Amino acid sequence: MGEQVGPESNRVLSIVVDGKATTLTFVPTSGSITVTSGKKRSSQLTARDVLWTEVEEGKVEFSCVLRDSKRRGSLVCLEGTLGTDDKGSASQWCEDVLQAAYAGVKRRPRFNIVINPHGGQGKARSIWTKKVEPIFKAARCTYDVIITEYSKHACEIAKNMKLDCYDAVVILSGDGLIHEIINGFAEHEDSKKAFAIPIAPIPTGSGNGTSINILGLEDGFDVHIASLNALKGKPMKADVSALTQGGKRVLSYMTQAVGLMAELDVGTENLRWMGDTRFMVGFLRGLIYMNPCPITVSMKVADQDKPRMAAALRASRPADLEDQAKSASEPNGIYQNGHTDAPPTPSFGGEIDEDGWLTFDKPFLFLYAGKGPYVGRDLMQFPVSLASDGLIDIVLQELTSRAELLRAIDGGEKGTPYWMNSSHYFKAHAYRVAPHSDKGLLTVDGESYPFEPYEVEVLPGLATFLSPTGRYASDFDFGKDRLPVQVETKPIEKSKEAEGSGPFHDLFRCCFP
Numbered sequence: 224m225g226e227q228v229g230p231e232s233n234r235v236l237s238i239v240v241d242g243k244a245t246t247l248t249f250v251p252t253s254g255s256i257t258v259t260s261g262k263k264r265s266s267q268l269t270a271r272d273v274l275w276t277e278v279e280e281g282k283v284e285f286s287c288v289l290r291d292s293k294r295r296g297s298l299v300c301l302e303g304t305l306g307t308d309d310k311g312s313a314s315q316w317c318e319d320v321l322q323a324a325y326a327g328v329k330r331r332p333r334f335n336i337v338i339n340p341h342g343g344q345g346k347a348r349s350i351w352t353k354k355v356e357p358i359f360k361a362a363r364c365t366y367d368v369i370i371t372e373y374s375k376h377a378c379e380i381a382k383n384m385k386l387d388c389y390d391a392v393v394i395l396s397g398d399g400l401i402h403e404i405i406n407g408f409a410e411h412e413d414s415k416k417a418f419a420i421p422i423a424p425i426p427t428g429s430g431n432g433t434s435i436n437i438l439g440l441e442d443g444f445d446v447h448i449a450s451l452n453a454l455k456g457k458p459m460k461a462d463v464s465a466l467t468q469g470g471k472r473v474l475s476y477m478t479q480a481v482g483l484m485a486e487l488d489v490g491t492e493n494l495r496w497m498g499d500t501r502f503m504v505g506f507l508r509g510l511i512y513m514n515p516c517p518i519t520v521s522m523k524v525a526d527q528d529k530p531r532m533a534a535a536l537r538a539s540r541p542a543d544l545e546d547q548a549k550s551a552s553e554p555n556g557i558y559q560n561g562h563t564d565a566p567p568t569p570s571f572g573g574e575i576d577e578d579g580w581l582t583f584d585k586p587f588l589f590l591y592a593g594k595g596p597y598v599g600r601d602l603m604q605f606p607v608s609l610a611s612d613g614l615i616d617i618v619l620q621e622l623t624s625r626a627e628l629l630r631a632i633d634g635g636e637k638g639t640p641y642w643m644n645s646s647h648y649f650k651a652h653a654y655r656v657a658p659h660s661d662k663g664l665l666t667v668d669g670e671s672y673p674f675e676p677y678e679v680e681v682l683p684g685l686a687t688f689l690s691p692t693g694r695y696a697s698d699f700d701f702g703k704d705r706l707p708v709q710v711e712t713k714p715i716e717k718s719k720e721a722e723g724s725g726p727f728h729d730l731f732r733c734c735f736p
């Protein structure tokens with residue numbers, strides 16, 4: 224196998240593919256692999272993109288997910304015969320590459336695959352057979368496949384899942400089915416263990432907000448890259464919100480929307496064929512009517528200072544920290560364990576009671592609360608959201624001019640509406656909403672709920688997802704001149720909710736003593 228001098232030197236494997244001499248050069252120090260066919264340099268990839276490689280009876284197999292010039296992923300499988308190398312050194316090459324390819328993660332994982340044939344434009348089944356299954360086969364995974372037969376079927380699947388059989392649940396759907404899986408896990412007889420099983424979304428829904436939050440805007444709709452993430456992703460703990468309404472409880476892992484942001488989802492169900500364009504159509508339609516949203520909102524606020532919240536996000540990213548090791552142990556910067564240095568102060572007319580609840584009793588265009596920066600491809604609604612800071616991000620949008628809201632569309636995918644003065648942004652431990660009329664809409668993770676009083680508490684780090692970095696992906700336009708020079712980290716008193724004293728913490732303490 225080429226001239227090897229020591230462990231740091233490049234490793235070259237020579238094979239013959241379709242009669243052409245092909246070399247695969249692996250650089251152990253960087254993990255890069257170059258595939259050269261004839262005299263032409265054909266492809267450059269990293270070990271992370273490799274699915275499998277092995278030598279069997281003189282035949283060499285090498286498969287990977289390769290990005291094209293537009294950075295879209297596709298499955299590439301090379302099959303060749305041994306060139307100048309002997310079998311032993313070729314096998315060693317394959318083993319070295321596999322070690323780098325699966326460093327820190329399990330080879331040949333076992334997946335439970337749940338497919339929603341109804342989600343998005345209804346293409347999940349064919350995407351599975353044509354694109355995702357070939358990748359999992361190439362990677363030598365084992366898997367069971369269930370195609371959902373009715374709404375809420377995924378809840379039952381998760382509730383009854385045999386936990387020891389799987390390393391991850393791979394979900395071909397949009398956000399709705401993930402919501403069902405999380406609620407099914409809550410009903411599992413061993414919920415704690417169920418929630419420890421990571422969820423890996425493959426985007427085949429409409430909005431696919433979860434995939435975008437995990438893979439970023441560029442890759443969020445790429446089923447090949449999402450499949451690679453299912454194989455190679457790092458577990459990411461994520462807070463879940465417990466929402467109570469009329470004595471019933473539901474877990475929300477993503478968003479709760481009241482007003483225009485609920486209308487644009489529920490009111491465009493008939494436009495499903497448009498894909499995620501339907502949300503923009505719904506938004507523009509909402510701007511025509513500009514219906515005020517009749518609610519009282521109370522929040523147990525942890526922070527509402529935009530520059531400070533943005534600085535906390537920046538500090539949570541390894542590249543922005545002087546000490547990268549520190550970031551690994553403090554993934555959520557100043558918000559870890561629900562501590563912040565931000566005493567709640569009244570703003571634009573809110574009132575604080577003696578327990579620290581901030582209340583607004585005035586009409587808004589919408590209330591949007593959630594985890595994860597993106598709610599869709601066009602909108603980074605919660606740019607400073609951190610996966611497991613124990614807090615939910617809440618936006619109260621004031622009734623403002625249509626012109627300002629239209630301007631906010633531009634840059635929505637970069638999170639620039641965050642800086643709008645009429646967009647009031649909070650991080651809270653808990654919040655409550657009381658509608659003033661029965662005319663209105665509430666959506667929870669994109670599904671419709673009665674427009675009735677509800678309350679939300681954050682359950683820190685309950686769910687687990689797989690993500691390439693172990694954090695949310697986001698490309699927030701920080702507006703660096705707006706950030707404070709230094710983030711103060713003096714903690715304030717923890718809220719009762721953060722200490723786990725609410726009714727759902729009691730309930731979950733029963734589940735997870």
Ligand SMILES: Nc1ncnc2c1ncn2[C@@H]1O[C@H](COP(=O)(O)OP(=O)(O)OP(=O)(O)O)[C@@H](O)[C@H]1O
Pocket residue numbers: 339340341342343344371372373374375376395396397398399400401403427428429430431432669670
């Ligand atoms: N076989 C089925 N028949 C009818 N509905 C189903 C079936 N399987 C699942 N569903 C329902 O489909 C709904 C939509 O699912 P999903 O979230 O995957 O797609 P989406 O709404 O298009 O995407 P997103 O939530 O990302 O916008 C869910 O509420 C789920 O209960």
